[in-house]
Amino acid sequence: MTIYLIRRILLFVPTLIIISWVAFGISVSAPGDPVENMLNASDGGSTINIANKQALIAKKRHELGLDLPLFYFNITSVADGKQGAASWENYVPAIHFYGTQNQYHRWLSHIVLHGDFGTSYNTQLPVMDAIRAKLPLSFSLTLLSVILAFGISIPLGMYAARYRERFFDKASAVVLFMLYSIPNFFMGTLLLVFFANPQFLKWFPESGMQDALNFDDTWPLWIKIQHWAPYLVLPLVAYTYSSVAFISRQMKAGAVEVFGQEFIKAARAKGLSENAILWKHVFRNALMPIITVFAQVFPAAIAGSVIVETIFALPGMGREIYQALLNHDYPVIVGVFTIFGFFTLLGYLVSDILYAIADPRISYSKS
């Protein structure tokens, strides 16, 4: 068990490092020069004369550490950077070590030590401030959707297993299978067209989080929640339905397996009611595989947030990265990607550990 946990945590580290490489790689290879992007955004690129601009750029590059080598080491040819090198020197390798004075180290330590992802090209504000402002909404939506999904699909799966091959089971199987095949951007747009549209049914407000005219920041929290609730109904549906379909299928499969076992027969023989068997015996044993499902639901919810928040114009992280993509605001893209990636990996880690605790066979079989 301990060995499994250690191995699992050890795996977390290289994955995180690779995520950081991808993020760093994107920030380095982003089209356009970061300093020029920044200067152009700040003053339209016109007021400073050329000579001053060159000096300013050089100064800014040094401040941001862009004049440093990219990584801890680099493999080049001997001829690299040498005036008048002979042609054979192009084919002789040379390794350079730079120590910690490099861009990657600087970039990573700024994130880890100061939570500093740089400044947005667009707003000129620190990326971290934007993330801090948008994270709570995305996080609570994801959490709410996961809780809702489990809350709906566990009873659904259990009853489908209990009434196996009967009408409830067959009907729910077909409906859930169809729900599973609907992409969430289609579902989201469909909900908007039919339930937030004066031409059809205007049950819910069409977009955003709050009514700009009526909303008052001094309201107590529960009134705020009351105000937000109608805005969040459709996004939550669009967020949750496919996980419901997925989890309840898993739940049913698990429960059906438990139903077939000997101790259920014993429970029936001793005269336990069918409901007592369902919730006391089957439920507990069928719950275990559901824990791993958490690992698959969580990243899906994060990815889904990009689409759902964009469709419903919710000011969260998903919409933030989408807007940044349209504006080519690379510091924001890299920042949101890194944070999202980190949480996804954390989700996998936590659910794997939970699963290993719930089902000890896992940690033994893998060694």
Next chain:
Amino acid sequence: MTRGKRHTAQTWQQFRKNKPALVSFYLLVLFVVIALCSDLIANRQPLYTKYRGKVFYPAFQTLFHKTLTDSTLNPATQKYEKLQFDITDWRELELEKVVWPPIPYSAAQHDTYNMDYAAPSGNHVYKNSKGEITSAPYIFRHHLGTNRIGQDVAAGLVHGTGIAIQVGLVAMGIAAFFGILIGATAGYFGDDGLRVNRASYVLAFPGLFFGYFYGFVVRKNILLEAFDSGLFLGVVQLVLSLAILSIITIGFAYLGRFFKKSRKVSVPVDIFISRIIEIFDSMPALLLIITISSLFVEKSLTMVMGIIGFLAAPRIARLIRAEFLRIRNLEYVQSARPLGMGHIRIIFRHILPNALAPVFVYMAFGIASAIIAESSLSFLGIGVPPETVTWGSLISSARDDYNAWWMVVFPGLAIFITVTMYNLIGEGLRDALDPRLKV
């Protein structure tokens, strides 16, 4: 060989018993036919027409030559007039005989008379041969409506069919190619299957270094130029670089054979590859696709398919690895080595055919999710070029006006049906190929 045929026939028998899967399979065949004939089903040019005594087959004639030009004699002026097929509006000509395709509009065509979301049941107009703008007859109606710039939704759906099918197949093809290669290596050799001299083992590391140097550092500019001039050329050069890397590495390892006294050690192939698979498997895929596609200034469908494929490869590698680990211990494989067969032959001729079943099942489901991923990207307007009409981009154009329900419902249904179809085929395949369910 006969045994293989019998197995296929048996699987097909099993598959046929699953009615939803069978219906889905026939539906898929129909979709492929639609995709192949899309230019004959939805086209602004007639299939057959007679104009000024001359017979044309414009829709067929422009299949291979887009800007085909012909001329006819104008009886009024006695002059020859040029007809460039694809930009001629055939509706405005006085045709003697004409057979229109079922949908007389092309996907990219802007019908300027029915712009701004013409509803399916709304008032549609067209310009007739006398130059009057009148109410459109049944054949020229937009039965599924139009979008803001007057593109026909039905034509877009037909055109998008090919793209959806292509995305699924190409992405999963890439995934299967890399997944099988990586998974087979890990599963076949395991941690004890590849025994080499310690000298070879040690020498492989400098080999890797020099391979990287000559494959990637020396060829850096060649690679960059190739990727700039096109994705295909870039991939060719990349494969060439990888080939140089592996040849140099293997060459160095080969030198180890001359150290006769060196002890034999096992190379932990499986541990190494499995860790890499696990790392890439736990990456947030859709987020990665979105982020990577932001780097490409020039959008292309090929790139989207490539990224989706690469990110699905670890799943397939994992399945293949598990099958190989099981099969390599079976007697027929164990006895193949002493008979003098090479590793490559055993892997591809003897193990692979028996290890493919779970891959086929995964591919059916994988195609479904590749189609969802691509349409999500098109919906967001990231990834595919703006002028390409796909199912996702059709839905996305409804975001300007939510009253245009037809822009959402019809393309959405198309995606939904295709995805369900592949999911059902996947379930059918799983039931047919899973030996536990066989009697």
